[in-house]
Amino acid sequence: MNQLEDRIVALLRDRATGEVDVTDLLDTARVRGRAYRRRRRALQVGGGCAVALVAVLGTALALPRPGGHAPVGPPVVGGPPRTSPFPTPSAAPALGEPAATAGTPATADPSVVGADPALLHVYLPSAAMPVPASQLDWSSLDGLERIIVNTGAGTVDVQVTRDRTALDPLDGTTHPVAVGGKNGTGTGSQVRWEPVPGVWAQVVAQGSATDVIRLAGALRFDRVLRCAVPFRFTALPPGTTVEGCDMAFTAGGATGRATVHSGRWAVTVDVFPGVPFGPPTTTIGGHPARVKEYPGDGGATILQIDIDYGDHVVDLLAEGRYDRAAVLAMAAGYHDLLGTPPATWPAPLG
Secondary structure, three states, rough: OOOHHHHHHHHHHHOOOOOOOHHHHEEEEHHHHHHHHOOOOOOOOOOOHHHHOHHHHHOOOOOOOOHHOOOOOOOOOOOOOOOOOOOOOOOOOOOOOOOOOOOOOOOOOOOOOOOOEEEEEOOOOHHHHOOEEEEEEEEEOOEEEEEEEEOOOOOOEEEEEOOOHHOOOOOOOEEEEEOOEEEEEOOOOEEEEEEEEEEEEEEEEOOHHHHHHHHHHHHHHOEEEOOOOOOOEOOOOOOOEEEEEEEEEOEEEEEEEEEEEOOEEEEEEEEEEEOOOOOEEEEOOEEEEEEEEOOOOOOOOOEEEEEEEEOEEEEEEEEEOOOOHHHHHHHHHHHEOOOEHHHHOOOOOO
């Protein structure tokens, strides 16, 4: 584990009481972190997976856990039945969502799906949202658009892409299903279909097959949402592009993450509310900071920069053949926007 993960583990163990299982919470976060990071095939660099796991924890730490229950992991096919995350909604979940924006929807042009990491082309209406929902995560990375909803009973995972092979494999014995009048394949808690010609969608959720198909049928592809982040940079290398964008919403607020790419290296920027910082080793932009280089899982060196903003920590993780001076300049030019309305946040490159 790296220095930021060490702090989060310690904080979780300090706060974990009653029915909270820290190991399960970390395992769930690792799964979702790996799912985000494995889509980054542009560099194919190893290492640093530990930092990505806290994409979930960054917002979850700031959110009270009613009744002492931590979020649970992805749904398991088979085994003892669990409570369905699809009770009849009494009210829309008190969670935010990305703002709508002008653009071409998937229903008009399927090629837009996954083409721009700053745009999302799948929408889950609040009336169809599983309740109670504790966290809602929207992301776009490497051609895959995704919605993940954490509920008290399980995790709902929606994946949309033009590349069918980019979808997570279906588990178990498959059988034909119909979603919104379109033919698909299901396994009980999983369903895959082609909502728009050339676009593949998949929903995985704990619940009955009828519930999962109903949720899948509620997804809309006729609007465009904007993925935005709570920061902007005043210094970026020439030719920098966006590789991935992520927004996470809880009842306690919102945060965001982005991966930007320059030449043969990339930097993933995360914002973690409620994470303790510890002793700094330097100052960046007038804020306490730490800079550390260490070998990743594949042996390649990783540069990690943590900046303390008091009630949240900003983490920059550089991988590949990075330019250390350029990454440090990015960190020095970081402009924090957490706490401002998400509707006013910029795209990952401003």
